[in-house]
Amino acid sequence: MPHLDRDGTKIYYEVHGSGTAVLLSHGYSATSKMWAEQAAAFKDRYQVILWDMRGHGDSDSPAEPSAYSEAHTVEDMAALLDVCEVEQAVIGGLSLGGYMSLAFHLKYPERVRALMLFDTGPGYKSAEARDAWNVRAEQWAATLEEKGLDALGIMGSDEMRKDWHRSAEGLAGAARGMLRQFDSRVIESLPGINVPTLVLVGADDAPFLAPTDYMAKKIPNASRVVVMDAGHASNLHQPRAFNDAMASFLERVL
16 A cells, blocks of 8 residues: 655555546545545546545554644645646545645645535634634544544544544544634635636535535636535435536546
8 A cells, every 4th residue: 555654654545547637635534435436437537646634544643733734734735746746636625625625725726727626615714613613623533532433423424434544543633633723714715716616515415505605606717516415425425426527527627
């Protein structure tokens, strides 16, 4: 299994196929395994790069709380493109992976050929809303520390599989350092995004209907797709409809 060494933290990744690179980032408490259907569907046309965020799956879980952050995640993504010898890629992700895709674009816009934002949001302008989100992130971390990986069944989502992970402590660290938000830089960056952008959401993913609508309105050259009969893990609930939307977008913009 290939790993990228990031200052002693090993980051697991996979590369499927060849062609224009597409980097897909998973949601919080999911792993690269959630993209299996997409890797199979697109590897004949594109170079599909999958990875496990630090604290997740087969990547390492550093002991230091400071090793988990938005900044570390963005630099992990850049390092993955470097090791794959990719200068510019389509950057996409679901939930936390979508937010990190926006953060990556903010730091490295020249490396983004297009964006794909699935069942995600851009963060909050309001400090009060951020504080409420951060309280939930701390609650998730505390539950993982108390109950271990069994907490994923309590937290409940199709992409949260305890058999995909090695460390509840790593997921707790990711909740405190990567889910937690400190400012409004990402949401304020939306009007400045100048690459084609797909915004997709499951019709039953109620918490993310408004955020995806907001992003589609704020990002120039963005298109929004709603996948029927799908919740937060839209690619797992309706893989055919999800793949059709993704294929149509990639064929149009590449």
